[in-house]
Amino acid sequence: MEFEASDLTTRERVARSLLVDGPSTAASLAERLDLTPAAVRRHLDQLLDDGAVVAREPRSRAGAQRGRGRPAKEFALTERGREGFDQQYDDLAVQALRFLAETGGERSLREFAERRVAFIEERFPLVQESDPSLSPAQVLARVFTDEGYVASVKALPDAVAGEQLCQQHCPVSHVAHEFPQLCEAETAAISRVLDRHVQRLATIAHGDGVCTTCIPVPRASAQPADTTKHLKPSNDERKKVVS
Numbered sequence: 001m002e003f004e005a006s007d008l009t010t011r012e013r014v015a016r017s018l019l020v021d022g023p024s025t026a027a028s029l030a031e032r033l034d035l036t037p038a039a040v041r042r043h044l045d046q047l048l049d050d051g052a053v054v055a056r057e058p059r060s061r062a063g064a065q066r067g068r069g070r071p072a073k074e075f076a077l078t079e080r081g082r083e084g085f086d087q088q089y090d091d092l093a094v095q096a097l098r099f100l101a102e103t104g105g106e107r108s109l110r111e112f113a114e115r116r117v118a119f120i121e122e123r124f125p126l127v128q129e130s131d132p133s134l135s136p137a138q139v140l141a142r143v144f145t146d147e148g149y150v151a152s153v154k155a156l157p158d159a160v161a162g163e164q165l166c167q168q169h170c171p172v173s174h175v176a177h178e179f180p181q182l183c184e185a186e187t188a189a190i191s192r193v194l195d196r197h198v199q200r201l202a203t204i205a206h207g208d209g210v211c212t213t214c215i216p217v218p219r220a221s222a223q224p225a226d227t228t229k230h231l232k233p234s235n236d237e238r239k240k241v242v243s
Contacts, residue, residue, distance in 0.1 A: 017033060127139045140190060162214065
């Protein structure tokens with residue numbers, strides 16, 4: 001079914017109202033947007049078909065009185081529905097970074113990228129102190145998850161000792177596709193908080209399904225050399241050799 005441009009604008013208003021005001025019934029949306037219930041339901045049906053919203057039973061609210069009959073269903077945005085708004089912000093971010101690159105050059109881009117990932121070095125010691133049972137990689141996973149990434153930790157293959165930080169979601173993946181400085185600054189910050197070399201194996205920004213970072217176990221300190229081999233022989237030992 002095709003809709004005119006005016007229909008698309010109204011549908012965006014319906015979706016934005018769900019984004020701003022949260023799950024709502026068709027009647028609430030109609031009243032809020034000054035539309036007829038029939039018009040709202042038409043747009044909700046299309047949003048349902050597109051997978052942008054989901055219909056669900058209303059959650060009971062404290063103090064709310066239940067009337068007769070079955071309560072009207074609420075409609076809520078899905079992750080797919082939210083992505084439409086995220087894309088608009090991504091486009092704005094790309095334009096801003098292009099302007100920054102043109103006016104400030106590479107140095108300004110890298111300074112911006114480093115400032116954006118400052119949360120890694122700020123949050124890492126706090127999370128580590130709050131839960132000493134976590135491994136360094138698990139601390140990082142919690143830090144990233146708190147910032148909107150969906151991060152977890154997996155063990156590396158048996159041939160390699162260490163862990164792998166996995167990020168199933170990246171809030172800036174669309175922007176990082178054009179500006180890899182964002183990923184580079186993130187990897188550098190991970191390396192600094194762990195005080196070891198890490199390697200980024202894959203990124204969502206470059207088409208991979210997940211961002212993965214290899215975190216090897218730090219090498220054990222080298223054993224101190226046996227300096228006794230370099231001691232000069234005593235006089236008695238010299239006499240034995242001579243004799």
